[in-house]
Amino acid sequence: MTLHATFPDTALEPAPLLSVAGISRFYGERIGCADVSFDLWPGEVLGIVGESGSGKSTLLRCLAGIDKPDAGEVLFRGGPAPLDIYSVSEQERRRLMRTAWGIVHQNPRDGLRMDVTAGGNVGERLMDRGDRHYGAIRERALDWLQRVEIAGARIDDRPRQFSGGMQQRLQIARVLVSEPRLVFMDEPTGGLDVSVQARLLDLLRVLVRDLGLAAIIVTHDLAVARLLTDRLMVMKDGHVVEQGLTDQVLDDPHHAYTQLLTSAVLGV
Amino acid sequence: MTTMIQVENVAKSFTLHNQGGVNLPVFDEVNFEVAAGEALVLAGASGAGKSSLLRILYGNYRPTRGSIRITHAGRPVDIVSAVPRTVLDVRRRTLGFVSQFLRVIPRVSALDIVRDPLLARGATPETATEKARAMLARLNLPERLWSLAPATFSGGEQQRVNIARSFVDPSPIMLIDEPTASLDAANRDVVVALIAEARAAGSAIVGIFHDEAVREKVATRYLDITAFRKA
Numbered sequence A: 001m002t003l004h005a006t007f008p009d010t011a012l013e014p015a016p017l018l019s020v021a022g023i024s025r026f027y028g029e030r031i032g033c034a035d036v037s038f039d040l041w042p043g044e045v046l047g048i049v050g051e052s053g054s055g056k057s058t059l060l061r062c063l064a065g066i067d068k069p070d071a072g073e074v075l076f077r078g079g080p081a082p083l084d085i086y087s088v089s090e091q092e093r094r095r096l097m098r099t100a101w102g103i104v105h106q107n108p109r110d111g112l113r114m115d116v117t118a119g120g121n122v123g124e125r126l127m128d129r130g131d132r133h134y135g136a137i138r139e140r141a142l143d144w145l146q147r148v149e150i151a152g153a154r155i156d157d158r159p160r161q162f163s164g165g166m167q168q169r170l171q172i173a174r175v176l177v178s179e180p181r182l183v184f185m186d187e188p189t190g191g192l193d194v195s196v197q198a199r200l201l202d203l204l205r206v207l208v209r210d211l212g213l214a215a216i217i218v219t220h221d222l223a224v225a226r227l228l229t230d231r232l233m234v235m236k237d238g239h240v241v242e243q244g245l246t247d248q249v250l251d252d253p254h255h256a257y258t259q260l261l262t263s264a265v266l267g268v
Numbered sequence B: 001m002t003t004m005i006q007v008e009n010v011a012k013s014f015t016l017h018n019q020g021g022v023n024l025p026v027f028d029e030v031n032f033e034v035a036a037g038e039a040l041v042l043a044g045a046s047g048a049g050k051s052s053l054l055r056i057l058y059g060n061y062r063p064t065r066g067s068i069r070i071t072h073a074g075r076p077v078d079i080v081s082a083v084p085r086t087v088l089d090v091r092r093r094t095l096g097f098v099s100q101f102l103r104v105i106p107r108v109s110a111l112d113i114v115r116d117p118l119l120a121r122g123a124t125p126e127t128a129t130e131k132a133r134a135m136l137a138r139l140n141l142p143e144r145l146w147s148l149a150p151a152t153f154s155g156g157e158q159q160r161v162n163i164a165r166s167f168v169d170p171s172p173i174m175l176i177d178e179p180t181a182s183l184d185a186a187n188r189d190v191v192v193a194l195i196a197e198a199r200a201a202g203s204a205i206v207g208i209f210h211d212e213a214v215r216e217k218v219a220t221r222y223l224d225i226t227a228f229r230k231a
């Protein structure tokens, strides 16, 4: 059990894992997100916070390659050569999303195959990756179910027999089993009761730290951001209004909007 | 002695945008250095800005102006302009912050909280456990509490977990904000001894101490920050 981020010596890291430049997405006249740029380094966890409608999901969908922005570029350096994610072929992008990336959806039903067993949901990702040995796949699936605190005896049950919190944990196992370099999460604890949330958050915190994952986490909950993220971007009306180290932004907010957000919650 | 902290021309003011944009100046033109083995105690009335200055040294508050050079792994790093991952690396290896309150993390036991900094710096699990247990015992935390998450502990018990975590493997620089506020005399003496040991081992200390007796036992030098208030 570790609470700490492990950072390689910064001098030894030649390049960011993800370079984002000038991402904008419009819905007709309406701004989804506008001119967003940042670099993400291996092992860093970036939070995107802001009120509902501020453009967090729009931005995340662009970054994860689910939607194409109207302007901007995203360069991913997780493979042998840097990859411009909007100019690669659809096939190449899908391969990337199955292997080097993981996406945790707010609603577990969007990320799980509801008619496939828990073990199948996890094992499928390993088969996508090219694993073929049935026994080894089942063993790893079992191991991952236990890591997300799902009893091994439930391996042949289908997700619809699970509670919301369990479904979300299963989705996380499905995403992390293939050891992605970068994980995108949109309100991962959003639909859950507060008590269930705390357990999931703690699990996420430990997994992200232990695996040294880079992650981008969208949340409107500043306590979630405080617990899980190293850096924060604050969005308002599609624009990033403030960014920095998470505790800096929350404890000494400079922008009027960030001051409003932090003063609305006690003790984050 | 090696200079560990070099504060140059630091100013801090807060702009409260949602309270009519009022500007709250705290201090200006702060300059000082702290060397390894020194204990600098910040003095000044409540509200003078002692905690703000300590948080600036940690990279938690951002100064309005100025630079702060921290000697990190033998090299100077300006904590004010450093990118987030550098600040986090400096905190992990060089800067320790002992606050008045423990930030409780759900489901993590007192023992694991104290073990964590040792593991982060590469200790074996056995060594980490042994040192953590010794530190909790020294701070008189009842052993039955060690395996529990501190969420339900009293203020004084949480504070001792916090101190144990901070001093189990003292950092080259220790920033300390009123650590003894909710402790009894016996535990206060333990904290004073821990600070003295860290200093003897070469840590540079910057601290704020409410209690005058503690202050006098700890300080090798004082800095009254009221002097930096803008005229």
Ligand SMILES: Nc1ncnc2c1ncn2[C@@H]1O[C@H](COP(=O)(O)OP(=O)(O)O)[C@@H](O)[C@H]1O
Residues within 6 Å of the ligand: A027, A030, A031, A032, A050, A051, A052, A053, A054, A055, A056, A057, A058, A059
């Ligand atoms: N599919 C869509 N069609 C039209 N407008 C959209 C669509 N998705 C989002 N928007 C608009 O874009 C803005 C940002 O929305 P969104 O990215 O969902 O924000 P958030 O995730 O922060 O709540 C909002 O004004 C929203 O109404």
Ligand SMILES: Nc1ncnc2c1ncn2[C@@H]1O[C@H](COP(=O)(O)OP(=O)(O)O)[C@@H](O)[C@H]1O
Residues within 6 Å of the ligand: A251, A252, A253, B014, B024, B026, B044, B045, B046, B047, B048, B049, B050, B051, B052, B053
């Ligand atoms: N995050 C903050 N936002 C706004 N004002 C702050 C903040 N932190 C401290 N202050 C103000 O700065 C001044 C100095 O506070 P502080 O550094 O806590 O003083 P001390 O520790 O000497 O009592 C006070 O007026 C306080 O209200």
Ligand SMILES: [Mg+2]
Residues within 6 Å of the ligand: A056, A057, A058
């Ligand atoms: Mg959204």
Ligand SMILES: [Mg+2]
Residues within 6 Å of the ligand: B050, B051, B052, B208
């Ligand atoms: Mg104070």
